[in-house]
Amino acid sequence: MSTIAFIGLGIMGSPMAVHLQNAGHDVVGYNLHPDKTKPLVDAGGSAAASIAEAVRDAEVVAVMVPDSPDVQDVLLGEDGVFANAKEGTLVIDFSSIRPDVTVQLAKAAGDKGFRLLDAPVSGGEAGAKNAALSIMVGGADADFAEAKPILDAVGKTVVHVGGNGAGQTVKAANQLIVAANIQALAEAVVFLEAYGVDLGPALDVLGGGLAGSKVLDQKRTNMTTKSFEPGFRIDLHHKDMGIVTSAAREAGVVVPLGGLVAQLMASARANGDGGLDHSGLLRGVERLSGRLSG
Template identity: 65%
Template sequence: MTRIAFIGLGIMGLPMAKNLVAAGYDVVGYNRSQEAIDKLVAAGGAGATGIADAVSEADVVITMVPDSPDVAGVVQGPDGVFANAKAGALWIDNSSIRPDVAKELAAEAVAAGLGAVDAPVSGGEQGAIDAVLSIMVGGSADDFARAEPVLNAIGKTIVHVGPAGAGQTVKAANQLIVAVNIQALAEAVVFLEAFGVDTDAALTVLGGGLAGSKVLDQKGWKMLNRDFAPGFRLALHNKDLGIVTSAARSVGVTVPLGAAVAQLVNALVARGDGGLDHSGLFKLTAELAGRD
C-alpha cells in the first residue's frame, strides 16, 4: 500500500487527506494544531508528531500550506522534508506559491534524491470535500505519471501543464480570473438589490446564460445571504493576487482589472476582513455604493 505523508490539514488539506484515506491509501498527517490531526485519525488516517516523523517512511509527501515561506519552512532544513524523506519519494506540493520559488524548491528536491511536482488546486473547500478539484501540475512527465493516480483521488481535472513552476503559473492565472469574476458578481448583486428585483430569481436566470459560472453558482448566494464563512479566505486570495501582479510585472504584462481587484482585496485584508471568504469582496463593493 502506498504510504502518503500529508502536511497541512487546513480547510482544504484535511478533506483532501480524508479522500486519500477513502481511496485506500495509507495516510499519515501532520499539522501544527492537534485538533486537525485528530480529525484525520478519526477518518482512518494516522497522526505524526512532526514533519520528520511523517515523511520518513512515506512513498509520497504532500504539502498543503498557505504561502511560499511556509512551503520552504516545511521542506528545507534538518527537520524538513528534503532531509528526512526516503530516497526516491515523490513530493507533491498542492500549495499555491510563487512560480519562481516552486522551480527553486523542485531543483532542491531533485538534488536530495526526490521527485517533485508543483500541483496547486482550484475548487475551494467544497471541491476538496467532493474530490472534484482542478489540479494544474508542473514537473517532469515521469513525475507527473507517478503523481497522477494520487491526484485522481482528490481531483477531477488533472492536467500536466509544463515543467517545474508551470503549475503555479497556471494557478496564478486561475486566481486572476476568479478574483475579477467575484468582483463583477459583487457589483451585479449590488446593482440588482438597488433596483429591488427578486435576486434569487435573477441569479437563477443569470446562471443559465452566458453570465453563468462556477463563481456565480458558489458565491452568489453567499453574497445574498451575507454569509462569508470562509471556503477560501480573502487573506489567501490577497497573497495570490500579489503573486499575479508581481509575476506579470516581471515579464512586462499588464493586468489592469486584476490590479484594481487586488487593491480592493488588499483593503479588506488591511481593515481586518482577511478571515472572510473571498466572496466578502461584496462587503466593500456594497459600502462603496452606500449600501450594506
C-alpha cells in the same frame, strides 16, 4: 497503494487527506495544530508529532500550506522533508505559491535526490470535500504519471501543464479569473439590490446565460445571505493576487483588471475582512456604495 505523508490539514488539506485514506492509501498527517488531524485519524489514518516523523517512511509527501515561506520551511527546514524523507521520495506540493520559488525548490529537491511536482488546486472547500478539485500540475512526465492515481483520488480535472513552475503559473491565472468574477458578481448584486429587484430570480436568469459561471453558482448563496464563512479566505486570495501582479511584471505583461482587483482585495483585508470567504468582496462594494451594515 502508497504510504503518504500529508503536511497541512486545514480547510483544504484535511478532506484531501481523508479521500486519500479512503482510497486505500496509508496516510500519515501532520498539522501545526494537532487537533486538525482528527478527521484523518477517524478515517483510519494516523497522526505524526512532527514533519520528520510523518515523512520518515513515506513513499509520497503531499504538502498543503498557505504560502511560499511555509512551503520552504516544510521542505528545507531542519525538521523538514528534505532532511528526513527517504531519497527518491516524490513530493507533491498542492500549495499555491510563487512560480519562481517552486522552480528553486524543484532544483533543491533534485540536488538532494528528491522529485517535486507543483500541483496547486482550484475548487475551494467544496471541491476538496467532494474530491472534485481542478489540479494543474508542473513537473517531469514520469513523476506526473506516478502521481496520477493519487491526484485522481482528490481531483476531477487533473492536467499536466508543463515543467516545474507551470502549475503555479496556471494557478495564478486561475486566481486572476476567479477574483475578477467574484468582484463582478458582487457589483451586480449590489446594483440589483439598489433597484429592489428580486435577487434570487435575477441570479437564476443571469446564471442561465452568458453571465453564468461556477463563481455565480457557488458564491451566490454567500452573497444573498451575507454569510461569509470561509471556504477560501480573502487573506489567501490577497496573497495570490500579489503573485499574479508580481509575476506579470516580471514577464513584462500588463494585467490592468488584475491590478485593480488586487487593490480591492487588499482594501477588504485592510478593513478587517481578511478572514472571510473571498465572496466577502461584496462587503467592499457595499462599503464603497455606502450600503454596508454590520
